[in-house]
Amino acid sequence: GAGVSQSxxxxxxxxxKDVELRCDPISGHTALYWYRQSLxxxxxxxxxxxxxxxxxKSGLPxxxxxxxxxxxxxSTLTIQRTQQEDSAVYLCASNIGRTGGYTFGSGTRLTVx
Amino acid sequence: xxxxxxxPQSLIVQKGGISIINCAYExxxxxxxxxxxxxxxxxxxxxxxxxxxxxxxxxxxxxxxFNKSAKQFSLHIMDSQPGDSATYFCAAATETSxxxxxxxxxxxxxxxx
Numbered sequence: 001g002a003g004v005s006q007s008x009x010x011x012x013x014x015x016x017k018d019v020e021l022r023c024d025p026i027s028g029h030t031a032l033y034w035y036r037q038s039l040x041x042x043x044x045x046x047x048x049x050x051x052x053x054x055x056x057k058s059g060l061p062x063x064x065x066x067x068x069x070x071x072x073x074x075s076t077l078t079i080q081r082t083q084q085e086d087s088a089v090y091l092c093a094s095n096i097g098r099t100g101g102y103t104f105g106s107g108t109r110l111t112v113x
Numbered sequence: 114x115x116x117x118x119x120x121p122q123s124l125i126v127q128k129g130g131i132s133i134i135n136c137a138y139e140x141x142x143x144x145x146x147x148x149x150x151x152x153x154x155x156x157x158x159x160x161x162x163x164x165x166x167x168x169x170x171x172x173x174x175x176x177x178x179f180n181k182s183a184k185q186f187s188l189h190i191m192d193s194q195p196g197d198s199a200t201y202f203c204a205a206a207t208e209t210s211x212x213x214x215x216x217x218x219x220x221x222x223x224x225x226x
Contacts, residue, residue, distance in 0.1 A: 042218040099208045101147045104156030
């Protein structure tokens with residue numbers, strides 16, 4: 001596609017439920033990143049996929065968070081047993097390789113009530 | 114050593130004035146320094162970037178100044194306009210090793226008409 005597409009744009013869920021956030025990167029981009037942005041805060045790195053290499057999961061805050069990338073394209077971020085502190089905007093970005101700037105999607109705003 | 118520190122947290126400038134946002138880093142291996150602009154409800158968008166082989170890069174009203182010895186870089190917005198009101202993030206990465214971007218905390222810029 002023309003840009004990075006994320007869905008849903010907004011998600012309200014009850015505490016304790018699982019959620020799945022989807023990212024569709026720009027076609028041909030081999031690198032895919034997930035970041036989290038809490039209200040008025042900076043961007044917190046979560047996970048990074050580069051081609052067929054093992055993902056860099058060093059930013060995942062707990063084992064309730066996981067992500068996969070199927071066929072080197074679409075990625076899904078899963079949060080199990082959501083907590084109120086998980087409320088944030090989850091941003092996905094892609095890049096054509098290891099250099100240069102990222103292209104971000106508009107994010108998924110997750111609210112845990 | 115991976116931190117990037119950004120200041121100020123917020124900035125108010127009159128239309129036509131110069132907006133200056135500063136960032137400092139510790140990791141001397143960083144070799145790519147982009148700035149991102151984020152409007153409410155949108156993902157960050159790449160604005161301008163610099164590599165350490167130059168001390169300044171200008172694109173229109175936006176200029177990055179880079180001081181390698183001080184490990185600092187800054188964004189200058191000349192003739193600031195109300196449409197420039199947004200949150201600005203600096204970032205850094207080590208491209209040669211394919212590292213992910215580390216972001217500053219962000220600066221909320223308001224340009225008054």
